[in-house]
Structure formats: C-alpha cells, structure tokens
Amino acid sequence: MPVEAPIVILVHPQLGENIGAAARAMANFALSELRLVKPRDGWPNPQAKANASGADWVIDGAKLYDTVEEAIGDLDYVLATTARRRDMIKPVLAPEEAARAAQGRIAAGGRVGVLFGPERTGLESDHVALADAIVMAPVNPAFASLNLAQAVLLVGYEWFKQAGEQGLGRATPVDPSGEQGTPMSETRLATKAELLNFFTRLEAALTRSGFLYPPEKAPIMVRNLRNLFARAGLTEREVRTLHGIVSSLARQRFEPGEPQDD
Known part of the structure; x- marks a missing residue:
C-alpha cells in the first residue's frame, strides 16, 4: 500500500x-x-x-x-x-x-x-x-x-x-487478489493438436449418428462447428470434458438421418 x-x-x-x-x-x-x-x-x-x-x-x-x-x-x-x-x-x-x-x-x-x-x-x-x-x-x-x-x-x-499496479478485489494470506484476464491456475488453454483430436472424434461421432446429413452439406457444417469451438477459447480440462460427452453420446445408437431429441 x-x-x-x-x-x-x-x-x-x-x-x-x-x-x-x-x-x-x-x-x-x-x-x-x-x-x-x-x-x-x-x-x-x-x-x-x-x-x-x-x-x-x-x-x-x-x-x-x-x-x-x-x-x-x-x-x-x-x-x-x-x-x-x-x-x-x-x-x-x-x-x-x-x-x-x-x-x-x-x-x-x-x-x-x-x-x-x-x-x-x-x-x-x-x-x-x-x-x-x-x-x-x-x-x-x-x-x-x-x-x-x-x-x-x-x-x-x-x-x-x-x-502503482494493484491486484483486484480482496486478498488474504491464503487467497491472493485477482488479476485481469481469465484465471488459469489449475488448467491451461488447449493446444491446437488437442482441439484437432477432439474435432476428429466429434465429427466421426456426428457422421455415425446421422447429424452431418445430407452429405453435400457436411463440409460447411463441420467448418461451422470448428469455428464455434475455436472461438470458445477452450481449456485442456474443457476439451477432456467434451471428449467425455462425445464418448457418452457415442454409446447411443442412431440410424442415419433419424431425427434426435433436443
């Protein structure tokens, strides 16, 4: 002070x-x-x-x-x-x-x-x-x-x-003051390799489920999905959670073109 x-x-x-x-x-x-x-x-x-x-x-x-x-x-x-x-x-x-x-x-x-x-x-x-x-x-x-x-x-x-440069909010001996930006103390931003691996799994699961239908529209649908997740600034932990979601959904069986519940 x-x-x-x-x-x-x-x-x-x-x-x-x-x-x-x-x-x-x-x-x-x-x-x-x-x-x-x-x-x-x-x-x-x-x-x-x-x-x-x-x-x-x-x-x-x-x-x-x-x-x-x-x-x-x-x-x-x-x-x-x-x-x-x-x-x-x-x-x-x-x-x-x-x-x-x-x-x-x-x-x-x-x-x-x-x-x-x-x-x-x-x-x-x-x-x-x-x-x-x-x-x-x-x-x-x-x-x-x-x-x-x-x-x-x-x-x-x-x-x-x-x-002078000050922290944000309350500070205690066990809980330091905040800083501008997104806290990453227990994780980190996902690497591009991790994101691409997730995209590959997601797109394969969506193909099997019939979501990427009709086939001629699949490329632009994939591109839009990749843009959506790229904008989100996903962390490594969040990508692992999304992998778990894909794994859970993949255990369900859908017919190609079959409408799915919202």
Missing part, C-alpha cells in the same frame, strides 16, 4: 454517518489521513465509526481544525472538488488527471490535500480560491451532485490506480 498519499479534508461535514462512509471509501483505496474542518455535529461522533465499517484507524486518526486555512497550512498542493463551474483562472482537472498530478507532487516530496465540501452546498468559492486546481468529475450534467462518500471514493479510486 502507498505510504504517502493525498490527505482528505472534509470541510464542514454535516452527518457523522457521511464522515464514516467517507472514511470507509478512503480505506478502500489506501488513503489514511483524514482532516475535519468544523464538523456540524461535533467530534468525535459515534455514528462516524459505526458507518466506517471497520476503517477505525481512519476515524481514530482524524484531526480537527477550525478553518480551511489551518487544515491546509502544511500542504504545498491542494485540490478542490466541485460540480459547479467557478469563475476563476485555475486549472480544472478530471479525477484521473488530478490523481496523476498528485502522484507527481508526492513523488517529488510534496504534501497533497483534497478538499471536499459540505453535503448540502459543496465548497464555498472562498475555499476553492485557496486550492491550486479544481477537480470536476465527468458526470451527468443534469444530475451532477455526488454524495460525500461517492466523491471521496471517486478521487481515491483514481489515486489508487495511479499509485
């Missing part, structure tokens, strides 16, 4: 439940430092820990500030999240580009913070003015408002992607 990461700063958050949900989103993406600027219902808040769903270290380590200026005082790069256009001459970044910028700053030894506004109103323009850049997400313009945890999760997700 990344040791250095952006600091999440919640400005005047309202509900403890929302603070807890934001902390849970932070933990999902290895963001651990939370700063709170004058939470409406005071701090600590038992509802925050209850809704953090186990991300207790984020809640327990949260720092309290009276003003945004104090909360960002030791930082050298600050991003402000908003869904509204602001009449300011200031860079506007999508979350992915903002995460890339944050990564570069942190790699150079800087300290980065991300401001998130109150649930009902978002950040005030005076708070946005303190930031180095604005973060705006590509959302439905007719319904652009994200709740607090969603906004934190979106930024955290993009940061985590930029921070």
Whole structure:
C-alpha cells in the first residue's frame, strides 16, 4: 500500500454517518489521513465509526481544525472538488488527471490535500480560491451532485490506480487478489493438436449418428462447428470434458438421418 498519499479534508461535514462512509471509501483505496474542518455535529461522533465499517484507524486518526486555512497550512498542493463551474483562472482537472498530478507532487516530496465540501452546498468559492486546481468529475450534467462518500471514493479510486499496479478485489494470506484476464491456475488453454483430436472424434461421432446429413452439406457444417469451438477459447480440462460427452453420446445408437431429441 502507498505510504504517502493525498490527505482528505472534509470541510464542514454535516452527518457523522457521511464522515464514516467517507472514511470507509478512503480505506478502500489506501488513503489514511483524514482532516475535519468544523464538523456540524461535533467530534468525535459515534455514528462516524459505526458507518466506517471497520476503517477505525481512519476515524481514530482524524484531526480537527477550525478553518480551511489551518487544515491546509502544511500542504504545498491542494485540490478542490466541485460540480459547479467557478469563475476563476485555475486549472480544472478530471479525477484521473488530478490523481496523476498528485502522484507527481508526492513523488517529488510534496504534501497533497483534497478538499471536499459540505453535503448540502459543496465548497464555498472562498475555499476553492485557496486550492491550486479544481477537480470536476465527468458526470451527468443534469444530475451532477455526488454524495460525500461517492466523491471521496471517486478521487481515491483514481489515486489508487495511479499509485502503482494493484491486484483486484480482496486478498488474504491464503487467497491472493485477482488479476485481469481469465484465471488459469489449475488448467491451461488447449493446444491446437488437442482441439484437432477432439474435432476428429466429434465429427466421426456426428457422421455415425446421422447429424452431418445430407452429405453435400457436411463440409460447411463441420467448418461451422470448428469455428464455434475455436472461438470458445477452450481449456485442456474443457476439451477432456467434451471428449467425455462425445464418448457418452457415442454409446447411443442412431440410424442415419433419424431425427434426435433436443
């Protein structure tokens, strides 16, 4: 997990439940430092820990500030999240580009913070003015408002992607995280020789059963069947299963041209 990461700063958050949900989103993406600027219902808040769903270290380590200026005082790069256009001459970044910028700053030894506004109103323009850049997400313009945890999760997700190659999903000592692609830990893709051997057996069985009928249509039927199985990307284990199916069906007796049950 990344040791250095952006600091999440919640400005005047309202509900403890929302603070807890934001902390849970932070933990999902290895963001651990939370700063709170004058939470409406005071701090600590038992509802925050209850809704953090186990991300207790984020809640327990949260720092309290009276003003945004104090909360960002030791930082050298600050991003402000908003869904509204602001009449300011200031860079506007999508979350992915903002995460890339944050990564570069942190790699150079800087300290980065991300401001998130109150649930009902978002950040005030005076708070946005303190930031180095604005973060705006590509959302439905007719319904652009994200709740607090969603906004934190979106930024955290993009940061985590930029921070390095990560596994997918849960990881435990006995069950590693997932990877993109088709898992082949207990098998492998079938070789062409194995596929051709299966095709030969299948086509012989279909000929005996009368499926490849009439004879003049057999070549194109065979070609279509081969294309079907070639597209499937069969594994060696799956080919062995298909051999077993052919063997089982071959034990039945059909007359050439006899219709068979579906």
